[in-house]
Amino acid sequence: MPRLPLVFLLGLLGLAPMAWAQPRAQILLKVEPGSKHFWCRYTLRLPAGAAPAPVLLNLNRSFRVLSVRSPRARQVVTKPYWYAGFQDTLQGITLHYPPGNQQPHRITVTYEGTLTARYATEHVLEFSRNTVWVPFLPYKEDELTKYELEVQAPAGYDVVSTRPPAAHRSGRFTFRGATSAIEPTALISRDFQRLASSAPGPPVAVVKAGPLLPADTVLLTKATDIVAFYNQSIGRRDAIPRFTVLLPGTNRNAAGLLDNAVDITYSDFDVRKRDELLILAHEISHKWWAYGSVSSYEEWLNEAFATYSSLLYLQASGDTTGFRLELDTRLKAAVGAPGIIGFDRSKFDYPTTRRVVYAKGTAVLHALHTRVGNDKFTSILAATAAQKTATTEAFLTTVGQEAGPETQRWLRDLLTR
Numbered sequence: 001m002p003r004l005p006l007v008f009l010l011g012l013l014g015l016a017p018m019a020w021a022q023p024r025a026q027i028l029l030k031v032e033p034g035s036k037h038f039w040c041r042y043t044l045r046l047p048a049g050a051a052p053a054p055v056l057l058n059l060n061r062s063f064r065v066l067s068v069r070s071p072r073a074r075q076v077v078t079k080p081y082w083y084a085g086f087q088d089t090l091q092g093i094t095l096h097y098p099p100g101n102q103q104p105h106r107i108t109v110t111y112e113g114t115l116t117a118r119y120a121t122e123h124v125l126e127f128s129r130n131t132v133w134v135p136f137l138p139y140k141e142d143e144l145t146k147y148e149l150e151v152q153a154p155a156g157y158d159v160v161s162t163r164p165p166a167a168h169r170s171g172r173f174t175f176r177g178a179t180s181a182i183e184p185t186a187l188i189s190r191d192f193q194r195l196a197s198s199a200p201g202p203p204v205a206v207v208k209a210g211p212l213l214p215a216d217t218v219l220l221t222k223a224t225d226i227v228a229f230y231n232q233s234i235g236r237r238d239a240i241p242r243f244t245v246l247l248p249g250t251n252r253n254a255a256g257l258l259d260n261a262v263d264i265t266y267s268d269f270d271v272r273k274r275d276e277l278l279i280l281a282h283e284i285s286h287k288w289w290a291y292g293s294v295s296s297y298e299e300w301l302n303e304a305f306a307t308y309s310s311l312l313y314l315q316a317s318g319d320t321t322g323f324r325l326e327l328d329t330r331l332k333a334a335v336g337a338p339g340i341i342g343f344d345r346s347k348f349d350y351p352t353t354r355r356v357v358y359a360k361g362t363a364v365l366h367a368l369h370t371r372v373g374n375d376k377f378t379s380i381l382a383a384t385a386a387q388k389t390a391t392t393e394a395f396l397t398t399v400g401q402e403a404g405p406e407t408q409r410w411l412r413d414l415l416t417r
């Protein structure tokens with residue numbers, strides 16, 4: 001028998017490697033910055049068995065669906081519905097296929113909309129994970145998705161994303177990568193200003209829609225410092241080659257993005273203030289802490305880990321007073337909070353959920369740090385990050401491997417009470 005490439009043989013056997021089983025998205029976005037109007041054609045290719053039948057896609061309900069096409073789909077129903085975490089902001093697109101249809105799906109949704117002031121200013125249009133501007137499968141908003149994003153903008157406009165464009169000519173910008181399903185990102189502006197790091201290490205860029213301020217230079221220095229610190233600690237087994245800080249100035253929130261970037265929207269963001277430096281360090285660390293489900297207690301794997309990472313950075317940068325103060329605030333907030341394992345957030349108000357997922361989780365990590373010491377603790381974090389840990393059980397397994405069964409039992413107990 002001739003020697004066939006392994007991937008081909010696996011394909012014949014229906015055992016294609018994981019990379020083949022990844023959803024793929026092809027996105028064409030046309031924007032009119034003057035009116036803040038956009039038009040989008042989103043094609044999702046789902047491997048066989050990637051979604052239950054019928055297939056349901058979530059889309060921002062303020063957008064107008066122009067068409068939904070999918071080979072073999074018998075019926076398509078689009079209507080607003082309630083979705084946990086996004087409340088009543090979504091519409092569901094349900095595609096019905098003939099019974100027993102196990103083939104891969106190709107689904108194309110064409111829609112249009114107008115960005116509100118939350119995502120657009122006179123300087124910028126922001127299509128980010130916060131805009132929720134692409135369709136996604138319920139509870140799979142952070143599923144790793146391979147994408148190609150082409151943005152068409154009028155002459156004179158520039159388009160930036162979490163990475164440089166793979167191609168760019170006459171108003172068409174093409175970006176390719178793999179990231180969370182809802183994270184393909186495009187900022188469109190006529191006034192981008194850029195700063196780039198000159199320090200050794202991974203290149204860091206700050207891209208701002210609007211004029212640069214002295215604080216932005218400090219921001220670049222600090223972001224470069226934070227990335228270098230994480231690459232040698234939490235990220236040392238999964239170090240990143242580059243980083244981008246996006247500053248759209250839409251004044252809403254800050255978010256870490258999986259594709260080596262953060263989206264910080266505050267126009268007066270100033271990391272010379274300790275709490276804002278902590279925000280930056282927290283969001284950058286989400287590059288590594290992003291795999292716990294955001295609709296369950298597993299979210300502590302994102303938020304407590306990001307919070308504690310930012311405190312570790314503060315300590316490493318020499319601000320030991322700040323470290324102690326900020327840690328104490330969180331330890332106090334954790335007192336009396338319910339246990340993390342089994343915490344049912346549907347039975348508690350949001351402030352309590354925050355205390356559990358942020359403060360209590362931070363207190364648990366600090367207790368583990370104190371118990372096992374600096375070297376072992378850093379090894380645990382680096383292993384947890386490299387494995388893209390998505391469950392507390394998987395984290396406990398890592399702790400058992402790195403620090404032994406006694407510490408694993410102790411930690412399980414701490415996480416439960």
Ligand SMILES: [Zn+2]
Pocket residue numbers: 282283286302303306
């Ligand atoms: Zn966070």
